[in-house]
Amino acid sequence: MRTKKRLALAAVAALAAALPLVAHHAVSAEFDSGKVITLKGTVSKVDWVNPHIFIYLDVKDDSGKITTWRLQSVPPMFMKGSGLTKEKLLDGAETTVTAYPAKDGTDAFGFLLKLAYPDGHFYNLGGGNAPAPAPPSPAK
Amino acid sequence: MKLQLGLAATLMVTVSVFGQDLNYGPPASSYVAEALKYPDAASKPTPKTADGHPDLNGVWHHFFGELVHPVGDGSFALGFGGAPRPANASAGGPPPPRPRPDPLPEYKAQYVTKVKFFNDNQVKEDHALHCMNPGVPRIGPPHQIIQTAKQMVFLYADSTGNEWRVIPLDGRAHSTDPETDSTDNGDSVGHWDGDTLVVDVTRLNDDNWLADNGLFHSKKLHVVERLRRVGDTIQYQMTAEDPDVLAKPWTISRILTLQMDTLEAAPACVDNDAGHYVNQEHHDNAR
Numbered sequence: 001m002r003t004k005k006r007l008a009l010a011a012v013a014a015l016a017a018a019l020p021l022v023a024h025h026a027v028s029a030e031f032d033s034g035k036v037i038t039l040k041g042t043v044s045k046v047d048w049v050n051p052h053i054f055i056y057l058d059v060k061d062d063s064g065k066i067t068t069w070r071l072q073s074v075p076p077m078f079m080k081g082s083g084l085t086k087e088k089l090l091d092g093a094e095t096t097v098t099a100y101p102a103k104d105g106t107d108a109f110g111f112l113l114k115l116a117y118p119d120g121h122f123y124n125l126g127g128g129n130a131p132a133p134a135p136p137s138p139a140k
Numbered sequence: 141m142k143l144q145l146g147l148a149a150t151l152m153v154t155v156s157v158f159g160q161d162l163n164y165g166p167p168a169s170s171y172v173a174e175a176l177k178y179p180d181a182a183s184k185p186t187p188k189t190a191d192g193h194p195d196l197n198g199v200w201h202h203f204f205g206e207l208v209h210p211v212g213d214g215s216f217a218l219g220f221g222g223a224p225r226p227a228n229a230s231a232g233g234p235p236p237p238r239p240r241p242d243p244l245p246e247y248k249a250q251y252v253t254k255v256k257f258f259n260d261n262q263v264k265e266d267h268a269l270h271c272m273n274p275g276v277p278r279i280g281p282p283h284q285i286i287q288t289a290k291q292m293v294f295l296y297a298d299s300t301g302n303e304w305r306v307i308p309l310d311g312r313a314h315s316t317d318p319e320t321d322s323t324d325n326g327d328s329v330g331h332w333d334g335d336t337l338v339v340d341v342t343r344l345n346d347d348n349w350l351a352d353n354g355l356f357h358s359k360k361l362h363v364v365e366r367l368r369r370v371g372d373t374i375q376y377q378m379t380a381e382d383p384d385v386l387a388k389p390w391t392i393s394r395i396l397t398l399q400m401d402t403l404e405a406a407p408a409c410v411d412n413d414a415g416h417y418v419n420q421e422h423h424d425n426a427r
Contacts, residue, residue, distance in 0.1 A: 011297035021185065026420075029263065029411060029417045029418060029419050029421035030416050030417050030418065037418060047412070048407050048410040048414070049303075049407050049408050049409065049410040050271070050299045050300070050406060050407050050408065050410070051271075051299050051300075051409060052412070052413075054357065054412055059405065071411075072412070072413070074207070075207065075216060075299065075407075076407045077299070078207040078208050078218065079208050080404070082208040083210055083211065083216070084207060084208055084210075084216040097305055102416055103416075104415075104416050104417075104418050105416045106416060108362045109416065120213065121213050121215045122215045122216075122217075123215065123217075124215075124216070124217040124218060125208065125212075125217075125218050127214075127218040127219070
């Protein structure tokens with residue numbers, strides 16, 4: 001009768017750690033606001049889902065290996081009427097991103113603060129005075 | 141002995157990002173913020189349907205979103221200083237009431253510890269935080285109402301998913317179907333008390349809570365919702381009676397404001413955070 005609940009309870013049983021809080025979780029319960037990391041890459045995927053939008057960032061290291069970071073962002077309702085769309089986020093441009101890393105040590109998982117683009121425009125989704133990303137790289 | 145739960149601190153938990161508190165509570169504040177945009181909405185004429193009842197049709201969506209704004213040169217920023225005044229906002233009229241927290245339900249003394257346990261472990265114990273329907277009454281007032289002479293349909297675009305309730309107005313009694321003896325949304329029947337729509341809800345399961353912070357209930361929960369249209373507002377009142385666990389009925393009120401927009405279905409809810417929490421810190425969520 002409650003398939004969703006049974007599935008979720010099965011997931012709870014399978015996980016030893018304290019579990020999910022979606023719409024009500026505190027950022028500090030999941031991400032380390034004492035550390036700000038800077039990444040450079042391109043947005044390869046956007047999950048426009050509740051309770052938080054997820055933005056995937058492909059980051060290439062010096063050897064050319066690509067690591068896809070999974071970055072939690074704001075609830076979809078925060079974006080309502082803003083004009084900042086999934087398509088804008090997926091414009092393929094290289095962007096410099098600041099984020100909080102996950103507290104549980106999960107690789108390539110964080111809380112998105114700001115995306116900054118070489119032409120100067122930015123998307124500050126972390127609120128407040130988000131730390132400025134590294135200066136934009138010179139145009140090629 | 142009746143005890144008032146000492147949960148006021150948790151009702152106002154905030155999320156701090158760069159020293160700026162992102163306050164998600166109290167729940168009533170989003171409705172008040174909405175009313176502030178349309179200060180003379182209640183003084184508008186109250187339309188009636190062909191059968192003479194107040195016309196409750198419309199989108200009464202209240203989400204307190206719209207927090208990301210363009211800031212020039214193609215940039216966008218998250219701000220909590222309030223959205224720009226909408227073009228269709230009215231001017232003048234009496235100011236709406238100031239935000240104030242909901243009263244807390246009073247539990248029987250033997251259940252205070254249980255509430256505290258659920259509150260302390262909300263991240264794990266609260267089904268609504270796992271993309272599941274928060275149920276009646278926690279899901280709150282309807283986001284859209286579809287009204288006919290025979291029934292009302294309440295639609296919700298909740299962050300946990302899209303929900304709907306059918307409320308017959310034909311005078312029938314509550315269902316006795318054993319297959320649906322208790323569900324998230326329960327069994328609703330409605331009637332008009334003058335110009336007020338009264339919705340009586342029973343057969344609610346005990347999987348869901350009355351609100352955040354561990355405010356559980358039993359299957360004996362009985363909810364009465366009263367909706368009275370005043371101009372372009374609805375005065376919504378919800379009273380929860382649970383003789384098993386509550387020391388007395390609990391009532392909260394909302395002022396809904398008619399929206400010009402159509403209802404947008406909620407994006408799917410995906411529990412992406414599963415397994416990444418390192419503690420039980422949480423905050424309220426406006427509904």
